[in-house]
Amino acid sequence: MATSPQSLVREALRARARELFSVELDDLALEFPPGSEMGDLACPLAFDLARRLKKSPRQIATEIITGIPPIPGVARLEIAGGGFINVFYDRASVPRALLANLESPRALHRGDGGSEKVIVEHTNINPNKAAHIGHLRNAVLGDTFVRLLRHSGYAVEVQNYIDDTGVQVADLVVGFIHLKGLRAPAAIESAVPPDTKFDYYCWDLYAQVTEFYEADKTRLSLRAAALKKMEEGEGEEAVLSRYLAPRIVRCHLATMARLDVRYDLLPWESHIIGLKFWARAFELLKAAGAIQLMTEGDRKGCWIMELPGSADAVADEAKIIVRSNGTVTYVGKDIAYQLWKMGLLGADFNYRRFHTDAEGRHVWTTSVEDGEPDHPPFGGARRVYNVIDVRQSYLQRVVQQGLRALGHHDAADRAHHFAYEMVALSPSCARALGFAVSAQDEGRSHIEMSGRRGYGVKADDLVDALIAAAREEVLKRNPEAGPEAGAQARSQADETATRVAIGALRYFMIKYTRNKIIAFDFDEVLSFEGETGPYLLYSVVRANNIFLKMTEREGFDPASARSMVDRADFSFLNGPLDDHWELLGLLTRFDDVVEMAIRAEEPSIVARYAFTLAQRFNHFYHEFPVMQEPDANLKMARIALTWLFREYQRKALDLMGIEAPARM
Numbered sequence: 001m002a003t004s005p006q007s008l009v010r011e012a013l014r015a016r017a018r019e020l021f022s023v024e025l026d027d028l029a030l031e032f033p034p035g036s037e038m039g040d041l042a043c044p045l046a047f048d049l050a051r052r053l054k055k056s057p058r059q060i061a062t063e064i065i066t067g068i069p070p071i072p073g074v075a076r077l078e079i080a081g082g083g084f085i086n087v088f089y090d091r092a093s094v095p096r097a098l099l100a101n102l103e104s105p106r107a108l109h110r111g112d113g114g115s116e117k118v119i120v121e122h123t124n125i126n127p128n129k130a131a132h133i134g135h136l137r138n139a140v141l142g143d144t145f146v147r148l149l150r151h152s153g154y155a156v157e158v159q160n161y162i163d164d165t166g167v168q169v170a171d172l173v174v175g176f177i178h179l180k181g182l183r184a185p186a187a188i189e190s191a192v193p194p195d196t197k198f199d200y201y202c203w204d205l206y207a208q209v210t211e212f213y214e215a216d217k218t219r220l221s222l223r224a225a226a227l228k229k230m231e232e233g234e235g236e237e238a239v240l241s242r243y244l245a246p247r248i249v250r251c252h253l254a255t256m257a258r259l260d261v262r263y264d265l266l267p268w269e270s271h272i273i274g275l276k277f278w279a280r281a282f283e284l285l286k287a288a289g290a291i292q293l294m295t296e297g298d299r300k301g302c303w304i305m306e307l308p309g310s311a312d313a314v315a316d317e318a319k320i321i322v323r324s325n326g327t328v329t330y331v332g333k334d335i336a337y338q339l340w341k342m343g344l345l346g347a348d349f350n351y352r353r354f355h356t357d358a359e360g361r362h363v364w365t366t367s368v369e370d371g372e373p374d375h376p377p378f379g380g381a382r383r384v385y386n387v388i389d390v391r392q393s394y395l396q397r398v399v400q401q402g403l404r405a406l407g408h409h410d411a412a413d414r415a416h417h418f419a420y421e422m423v424a425l426s427p428s429c430a431r432a433l434g435f436a437v438s439a440q441d442e443g444r445s446h447i448e449m450s451g452r453r454g455y456g457v458k459a460d461d462l463v464d465a466l467i468a469a470a471r472e473e474v475l476k477r478n479p480e481a482g483p484e485a486g487a488q489a490r491s492q493a494d495e496t497a498t499r500v501a502i503g504a505l506r507y508f509m510i511k512y513t514r515n516k517i518i519a520f521d522f523d524e525v526l527s528f529e530g531e532t533g534p535y536l537l538y539s540v541v542r543a544n545n546i547f548l549k550m551t552e553r554e555g556f557d558p559a560s561a562r563s564m565v566d567r568a569d570f571s572f573l574n575g576p577l578d579d580h581w582e583l584l585g586l587l588t589r590f591d592d593v594v595e596m597a598i599r600a601e602e603p604s605i606v607a608r609y610a611f612t613l614a615q616r617f618n619h620f621y622h623e624f625p626v627m628q629e630p631d632a633n634l635k636m637a638r639i640a641l642t643w644l645f646r647e648y649q650r651k652a653l654d655l656m657g658i659e660a661p662a663r664m
Contacts, residue, residue, distance in 0.1 A: 004592075005089060006589070012068065014028055017045065045085060046084075075089060091573035094584055098648070099562070116383070118154045120146050120158055120387065121160070123160045123256065127246075129172070129199055140510060142418070152591075164230075185239070188240075188244075203458065233270070259657065261657070265364045267337065268365065271366045278336045284406055291304060299324070334399050341384050342384060342414070343380035344403075349371070353372065389421070420514040422517055423518045425447045429520050433457055470501040474493050500533070500534055501526075506657050514601075514602060528664075537661065539614035543645060547642075579624065587613075593609040609652065
């Protein structure tokens, strides 16, 4: 159970409102006053209750604080203005409360009398080529949100949906058959050079297929034929798709593992069809009158879903659920998938292990064949977050409308589209990666990429380039780890460069709000100054260096820093406000920041908090020396504060999937 000062205050006020007014408050707001004279927290609870109780806010606030039991870590409560409840901490007790909060286990979050299981679906790369930079934003945002939810005690299931029956896979099948003349998996394995990454080979072939279609539009009939064969599970097209998709998915898993992005389950679109999930959903939709068969016009023979408030429903291609040739569109299959995710379909997959990582963690896959009996329970979530780019917003609305049309209004409200904007390249980054940049593009803030034309940045290439650039920076700062150094020193430099590069990349993808287009730029990503991943990492390394220097000069045991949180006298914190409390007060906000990020579905809130925390510590570091402090207790207290900062900043970094190196 969380024991942060805010959580203790919040629970005490909830309990008091329940006792006095028989009111259950699921969400109790706490604010941070602009000045210390107004306390450390301010609660507008009385204003929220005034209309309901038909009393003045000040009267309600007076009743709440009169006779309220003591709250651990709180010195006093006062009423301010028209009814604000101002909270004044016993600041001397806060360091120990922060320590307890760090070390207390998280209670499982429960809601509506049952387990609050959450499914987060993210990454979802079409299995037809290598992952690119845009996929990284999806994966990093999704993975960070998963970490936030798990930190707060939610039971989270991570799914990576594999669209193995879509046009992208069909185009790759067309490429192998009609451009390469390769019609069997064995022939493909023999044809791909052993020194070429399979997903890279497919990347180039996919771009060639685009040119193949453009040279003769009648060739698009090959795509349509391949799609139908794949959906029916027949012919060489179906055989190739069943071979190609898993082959490329394994490449994607390896790429994402470099960023410490993991999954619990891979649901496959072909299994939704093979196990008749779509057929079941189709009958439900028809019976509910949610879709209509078009009997005339351009959409004759198509099944259409009309969204309320949309005047041009019939004319919009996105509303087609089943095409005139009988094949189901992506959105139709996604309705069936969404029903299953929320336990509303009345059917389930079979499951088997697909991959086991280096730490022994299993990635499971759905299956139409017999599965393994010892699989974890999948699906049946209370809430679902679909991490899909903003361009799919309309289709996500169609999926939600499908749930509503079937009477599942509450489930539709709990199905969240976690939308985000695209990643582009800055002109300088495009040049650095070897792309020709036109004079027109030079004047733009960003350059869009196109996977169909092969104009894009492969994720692995980007990670490799960032690691190489980070290694150069690390060697500048640590020349003793250069080519002439021993194997251990070089290995440590490589590990540091990798952590800096991955941390820089993940932070860059998180720090912008989801509705902002990112223009990726190498210099900005890897800068050691400003709002960057390396700046945050260096704040942790700086805290480590304090302990290392004390060990060298004074024989200090770094492991004893934690005990100093219990041993030091922090009564000086109850005096005039100074930078000791400024740092400590910011640490008390950690759990509230996480909850705010979850409610807003905005991981950038945590990124900004971590950056502010790093700034505050760096200021503290420069203003208040630790090793040179002559007062023994004050020195002990500063060691304790440095340790608390390091542990909370490490936790903030871990929520963003970032691991600090030992040195930089």
